[in-house]
Structure formats: structure tokens, C-alpha cells
Amino acid sequence: MIRGFAEKTIACLSWALALSLCLSVTVLLSYLLIKGLPSLGTELVFGKADPLNVLLGRERVFDGIFPAAVGTLSLVFLSTLIALPLGICSGIYLSEYATPGMKKAVGGLFDVLAGIPSIVVGLYGFSVSIFLHHHFSERLGPCLLISALSLGVLVLPYIVRSSQSALEELPAHIRCTATALGATRLQNLVYVLLPNALSGIGSGVILAIGRCAEDTAVILLTGVVATAGLPSSLFAQYEALPFYIYYISNQYTNPAELSNGYGACLVLLGICSVLFMVARGMQKRLFHWALYSR
Amino acid sequence: MPKQKKEKIILDRVDFFYGRRQVLCGIKAAFYSNTLTAITGPSGQGKSTLLGLLNGMWNEVPNTHCSGDIQILLGGQWISPLRKEISLSHLRRKVAMIFQEPNPLPMSIGRNMAFPLKLSGIRDKRLVEEKVRTALEQAFLWEEVKDRLEDSALNLSGGQKQRLCIARALILEPEILLCDEPTSSLDAKAARIIEALLVSLKNHCTLLVVSHYLDQVRRIGDRVMILENEGLTNGAGLSA
Numbered sequence: 001m002i003r004g005f006a007e008k009t010i011a012c013l014s015w016a017l018a019l020s021l022c023l024s025v026t027v028l029l030s031y032l033l034i035k036g037l038p039s040l041g042t043e044l045v046f047g048k049a050d051p052l053n054v055l056l057g058r059e060r061v062f063d064g065i066f067p068a069a070v071g072t073l074s075l076v077f078l079s080t081l082i083a084l085p086l087g088i089c090s091g092i093y094l095s096e097y098a099t100p101g102m103k104k105a106v107g108g109l110f111d112v113l114a115g116i117p118s119i120v121v122g123l124y125g126f127s128v129s130i131f132l133h134h135h136f137s138e139r140l141g142p143c144l145l146i147s148a149l150s151l152g153v154l155v156l157p158y159i160v161r162s163s164q165s166a167l168e169e170l171p172a173h174i175r176c177t178a179t180a181l182g183a184t185r186l187q188n189l190v191y192v193l194l195p196n197a198l199s200g201i202g203s204g205v206i207l208a209i210g211r212c213a214e215d216t217a218v219i220l221l222t223g224v225v226a227t228a229g230l231p232s233s234l235f236a237q238y239e240a241l242p243f244y245i246y247y248i249s250n251q252y253t254n255p256a257e258l259s260n261g262y263g264a265c266l267v268l269l270g271i272c273s274v275l276f277m278v279a280r281g282m283q284k285r286l287f288h289w290a291l292y293s294r
Numbered sequence: 295m296p297k298q299k300k301e302k303i304i305l306d307r308v309d310f311f312y313g314r315r316q317v318l319c320g321i322k323a324a325f326y327s328n329t330l331t332a333i334t335g336p337s338g339q340g341k342s343t344l345l346g347l348l349n350g351m352w353n354e355v356p357n358t359h360c361s362g363d364i365q366i367l368l369g370g371q372w373i374s375p376l377r378k379e380i381s382l383s384h385l386r387r388k389v390a391m392i393f394q395e396p397n398p399l400p401m402s403i404g405r406n407m408a409f410p411l412k413l414s415g416i417r418d419k420r421l422v423e424e425k426v427r428t429a430l431e432q433a434f435l436w437e438e439v440k441d442r443l444e445d446s447a448l449n450l451s452g453g454q455k456q457r458l459c460i461a462r463a464l465i466l467e468p469e470i471l472l473c474d475e476p477t478s479s480l481d482a483k484a485a486r487i488i489e490a491l492l493v494s495l496k497n498h499c500t501l502l503v504v505s506h507y508l509d510q511v512r513r514i515g516d517r518v519m520i521l522e523n524e525g526l527t528n529g530a531g532l533s534a
Contacts (some may be wrong), residue, residue, distance in 0.1 A: 173397040182383045
């Protein structure tokens with residue numbers, strides 16, 4: 001009777017906690033929608049500029065979030081490009097080639113990296129930019145590239161761990177099959193293990209994308225500014241949505257500006273959702289192509 | 295050890311250890327070309343381990359040690375896998391293995407079949423199609439799958455999956471086929487089909503089949519050997 005009561009209590013508690021989590025997310029999203037929807041529109045994104053002229057590059061945006069949105073997308077793309085090959089290769093090394101001792105040591109280092117606060121990573125990126133400025137060229141400094149590199153370092157542990165776990169969790173019969181057919185280690189990895197681990201690796205990539213899109217502390221110290229327009233090069237300063245939301249919430253002078261901040265939150269959530277869907281779609285297509293196309 | 299005319303595999307005082315635990319002790323045996331040798335015995339005696347020695351799969355298991363001598367006649371030449379006289383990839387293409395659980399890769403039937411050819415560098419489309427058909431016919435599977443080669447291999451029945459695995463192993467024309475309890479996960483009807491298939495393959499290669507089932511070893515084996523107490527002996531009275 002006591003066991004039955006305990007089981008029912010655990011079940012109810014689990015239900016209640018899951019429900020409260022869903023409720024929290026719903027409340028948060030609803031609040032953002034209520035506050036941000038009124039400001040959503042072309043004026044929020046393009047300001048007083050003509051949207052078509054902006055998209056064709058004929059006009060600049062001074063009072064809209066379009067440059068910040070482009071800056072965020074550029075940042076996500078660059079940092080993922082930097083972190084993805086490094087992360088997957090490191091995951092492969094830990095899973096397939098590392099000795100138990102090296103696995104422990106290197107894995108431990110990545111765990112430490114995962115625990116480093118983002119502001120510390122930002123400070124490191126800032127230090128690197130100052131070093132480059134002093135020792136190489138005065139034109140070098142906090143910029144899009146430094147931010148992307150710093151964010152890449154920040155999200156590397158996600159991709160490493162997801163790649164390593166995805167490969168290690170593959171069933172033994174999948175590992176042995178290609179080996180028994182005469183595959184070399186590299187062939188087994190490329191033709192069998194990686195395609196079957198895509199789902200797990202993809203989850204890490206999606207986490208990384210989300211982190212790159214929303215992190216503010218790192219970009220605060222490594223190149224983001226309030227007004228820079230569209231990023232003109234990798235070595236230029238840039239705008240980003242998380243920073244826009246941060247400074248608008250600190251500097252707003254009227255309710256309309258604050259509403260723009262909420263609108264920017266919705267745009268950022270929208271961008272993240274689209275990126276997640278694109279990542280999932282690419283993952284499925286890649287999986288299908290790798291295993292089923294003839 | 296003098297090699298007789300029809301010998302295909304010779305084991306001479308082979309010992310095998312998982313860490314410090316000895317599983318095989320002083321194994322001496324010979325297996326002959328184009329025969330089906332059934333190996334039986336109590337569980338945990340090292341039957342699967344013995345098969346794994348012949349195609350080098352034991353190298354994939356950490357903390358193992360093998361000593362003694364194994365000689366295999368491949369391409370008319372005697373080679374010793376323990377002395378690394380052949381690369382593991384080449385060895386496993388000529389000494390193929392079928393596992394207890396059917397293990398098609400999560401790919402289409404056609405890609406499963408073409409996979410070993412891809413690993414060997416054979417990419418000529420016509421040659422691949424020809425070899426795929428031949429191997430599937432040898433495995434009594436062609437008529438059942440010829441119209442659905444692009445379907446997932448995971449959608450096949452258990453018996454079909456195992457025949458697919460056998461066909462996939464046969465596609466590189468191995469000289470030896472090692473079968474580790476190939477029918478234990480199948481129903482009686484599917485098992486009988488696999489047995490008939492294995493017997494028919496004697497014309498093409500030398501077969502070693504591990505099985506727990508005495509009636510099965512009696513039915514299919516030209517010779518039966520019993521592995522127990524770390525030793526391998528002839529199963530007197532068990533051969534067909």
C-alpha cells in the first residue's frame with residue numbers, strides 16, 4: 001500500500017512539474033506576444049527606410065532592427081562554421097581513437113570549457129582583439145570575426161559531447177557489421193557510424209545555434225555596438241539582436257521603444273525557430289541521402 | 295605441421311585470453327575445403343571466440359591476447375592472421391562472418407548489398423548490379439526483393455534479413471564463411487531455409503557453423519566438433 005502511494009505520488013509530482021514547465025513557457029511566450037505583437041511590422045525591422053530598397057542594398061536602415069537581425073544571422077553562421085568541424089572531429093577522436101586515459105583527460109578539459117562563464121570567454125576574446133590591435137594592425141580589434149571565434153569556443157563543448165555520445169551509443173551490431181565486411185576504421189566511420197550518429201550530432205548543433213543566437217555577454221566585449229549598420233566585413237563591428245534588446249531595455253525613453261524591444265525578442269525567437277527547423281530539415285535530408293540514396 | 299591437400303584452416307596450439315581469463319587452451323584442429331563443419335558445445339565455452347580468431351574480429355575487443363598458430367589457405371597461399379601476414383580488411387573480405395542477430399545496415403536493400411563492394415573500391419555500376427543479383431540468387435532471396443531494392447532493409451522479415459546478410463557476405467566471394475548461430479533468432483521455417491542455403495554454399499566456400507542445436511548440427515554438418523573445457527574435439531556419432 002505504501003509502495004502504491006509512493007508510485008502515485010511520484011507520478012503526480014512528475015506530471016505537476018512537467019505541467020508547470022509547460023505553463024511557464026506558455027506564460028513567457030504569451031507575455032512576449034502581448035507586449036511585442038503591436039510593434040511587429042516593417043517599421044520595426046526597416047524603420048523609415050523602404051523595405052525593398054534596403055533588401056536591394058540601395059538604402060541603409062538607421063532606426064530598425066534589420067542590421068541587428070543580419071548581424072545575428074552572420075554571427076550564428078560564422079560561429080557554427082568554426083565550431084562544427086572542430087567539435088565533430090574532437091567528438092570522433094574521443095569516441096573512436098582516444099585511449100581511456102586521454103578520453104578522461106581531454107573529456108575533462110571540455111567539461112571545464114563548458115563550465116566557463118560566457119563573460120569570461122568574452123573577456124578572453126576582448127584580450128585577443130587588443131593583442132591583435134597592438135601587435136599586428138591598428139585596424140584589428142573587436143569585430144564580427146572575434147565574436148564568432150569566441151562564440152565558437154563557447155559552443156564547442158555542446159558539439160563535442162553530442163558527437164561523442166552519438167557515436168558511443170551506436171549499437172554494437174552496427175559497429176561490427178562494416179568491420180566484419182572488411183571496412184577499415186575510416187570507412188566504418190565515414191560510411192556507417194557518422195550517418196547513423198547524425199541525429200545525435202544534430203541535437204548538439206541545434207543547441208549550439210540557439211546559444212550563438214542568444215548569448216549577449218560574449219558579443220558585448222568582442223565587437224557588437226548599438227549602431228553599425230549591416231556588417232561590412234569580418235573585421236568590422238556589427239549589430240546583434242540580443243544586444244539591441246539589452247540596450248533598449250536599459251535605455252528606453254518611452255513605452256513605444258520598450259515595445260520595440262519586445263518586438264525584437266519575438267523576431268529573435270522567430271529567427272531561432274527558423275534556424276532550428278532548417279537544421280532539423282538538413283539533418284533528416286543528410287541522413288536519408290547518406291543511407292538511402294543509391 | 296604438414297599441410298594435407300584439402301585442408302583449409304589449421305589451428306595449432308591456440309590459446310586465447312580475455313584479460314587473465316583463459317577461454318581457449320591448446321586448440322588443435324583442421325578444417326577442410328568445401329565442407330560444412332558444425333561446432334557445438336555448452337554456452338560460454340568460446341565457440342564465438344573461436345570464429346572471431348579466424349577473421350581477426352578478436353582484434354576489436356580490448357584487453358585480449360592470442361597465441362599459437364593459425365594458418366588459412368587463401369588464394370592458394372597459406373597465411374597466418376596472427377602474424378599479420380594479411381591486412382585485417384582483406385582477411386575479413388575473404389573470411390566472411392554471419393552473426394546470430396541479422397544485422398542489415400539501416401540502408402536500402404540495394405545499398406546493403408553494394409556496401410561491401412564499395413568498401414573494396416568496386417564502383418562500376420553494371421558490375422555491381424550483376425554481383426548483387428548473383429549474391430541474392432545464391433541466398434535464395436532475389437525473387438523476393440528484386441522489385442524493391444530501394445526499400446529499407448529493416449522492413450524485411452527476420453529470415454529475409456539473415457539471408458540478406460548472407461548474400462551481403464557472399465558478394466565478395468569469400469573462401470570461408472563463419473556462421474555464429476545463424477538461425478537462433480529465427481522461427482523454425484526460416485531456420486530451415488537458412489540451413490538449406492548454408493548446405494548449398496559448400497560448393498562455393500568452406501563453412502564453419504556454430505550452433506547449440508544438436509539436431510541441426512546433425513542435419514547440416516559434414517563433421518561436428520565439440521568445444522568444451524577449453525578444448526575442441528570431434529563429435530563422435532554426431533556427424534551426418
